[in-house]
Amino acid sequence: MPRFMGFVRMEEGIGMPPQALMDAMGDYIGERAGNGTFIDGGGLYGTEDAVNFVVRQGEVSRVDGPYAEAKEIVGGWSLLQYDSLEAAVADQQEFAELHAKHWPEVTVVATLRQISDGPEAPDA
Structure with a gap:
């Protein structure tokens, strides 16, 4: 059964x-x-x-928040599983519609990404 991560990004x-x-x-x-x-x-x-750990050219550096340049952040996450990609997409739309209905003054980006279980391509 395909698994997915849901992310909610907002200001x-x-x-x-x-x-x-x-x-x-x-x-x-x-x-x-x-x-x-x-x-x-x-x-x-x-x-x-x-706290972010940045890897750049083989070196690791730590960068602590707050981040003045951050305008949009991940405000929530979910681990989900569905019978199909189509079912996942339909349910993610319903999730987004809840936000549109109950918090219309805020811009929210609801992202759905399939979880990889290996090197194969995602389910289509």
Whole structure:
């Protein structure tokens, strides 16, 4: 069964989502956890305490947040599994529509990426 990572990108420092979105997401995630689609996931704090390790030309350097240049950050993630790519895409659209309905004033990018189990190409 194909597995996927979902990411939610949004502007840094926009505040907490409205309660209506939190409630809708609770129902959405609860339903998918119950049917085995949602494996794990959660929200992420801002970049104020983030740590990056940058590898450049064989050297490793540590860069601590906050990052003044960060305008858009990953605000949440999920590990999901579906019977098909089509089912995953349809459900990711439903996830995005929850945000459009309950937090319309914020720009959110909901990204879905298939997880590689090896060197083969993703399912089509």
